[in-house]
Amino acid sequence: MMFRLSYLLLLILAICGITNAAPPTQQNWSDVLNRYSGTFNIVKDSSDEPAGVFQFKWTEPRKVAHYSFRSFGDEPAARMTGFCFWNDKENRAEFNEIEYGDEGRMAVNGYCVNSSENTMTWIVSFWTQDGMVRQIAMADTFTKDGIDRSVTLLSGMPLASRTVKWVRVK
Numbered sequence: 001m002m003f004r005l006s007y008l009l010l011l012i013l014a015i016c017g018i019t020n021a022a023p024p025t026q027q028n029w030s031d032v033l034n035r036y037s038g039t040f041n042i043v044k045d046s047s048d049e050p051a052g053v054f055q056f057k058w059t060e061p062r063k064v065a066h067y068s069f070r071s072f073g074d075e076p077a078a079r080m081t082g083f084c085f086w087n088d089k090e091n092r093a094e095f096n097e098i099e100y101g102d103e104g105r106m107a108v109n110g111y112c113v114n115s116s117e118n119t120m121t122w123i124v125s126f127w128t129q130d131g132m133v134r135q136i137a138m139a140d141t142f143t144k145d146g147i148d149r150s151v152t153l154l155s156g157m158p159l160a161s162r163t164v165k166w167v168r169v170k
Helices: 002-018 029-036
Strands: 038-044 050-060 064-071 079-087 092-101 104-115 119-128 131-142 146-156 163-168
Touching: 029 064, 029 079, 029 092, 029 104, 050 163, 064 092, 079 104, 104 131
Parallel strands: none
Antiparallel strands: 038 050, 038 163, 050 064, 064 079, 079 092, 092 104, 104 119, 119 131, 131 146, 146 163
């Protein structure tokens, strides 16, 4: 019995160590977000060719980051700009952005629900003047080449296409 209990305890500790994800704190949120810094080519599920470019930089170090996206090539024209910051009232990292693309003009807001050494997960809501269009969970896994992204629809209309990876521009 003691052997089984010890084995079970070791198994639980090992699993907790592997899945040790927690929301960023006010002390570390900017370090965690810094993994998005730079320029990335965005690749969607329909092709291995880049569909656009994403750029992220700090406008006020450790306080406000600005980012933008623009599509190119055969993709429908799309533009987006946004800001990421620490929300003292909600005690979490958040972003707000304006996007214009094939679905028209949208306001998008999101907040980080957890992060680990190699991941960040966001809850993201998309709005038009008519109300909320969708809410997704967006999980980013940081790799040596950039970011792999997976998206889970929580409510509303599915996305027309998916971003599956970001390739860091060197």
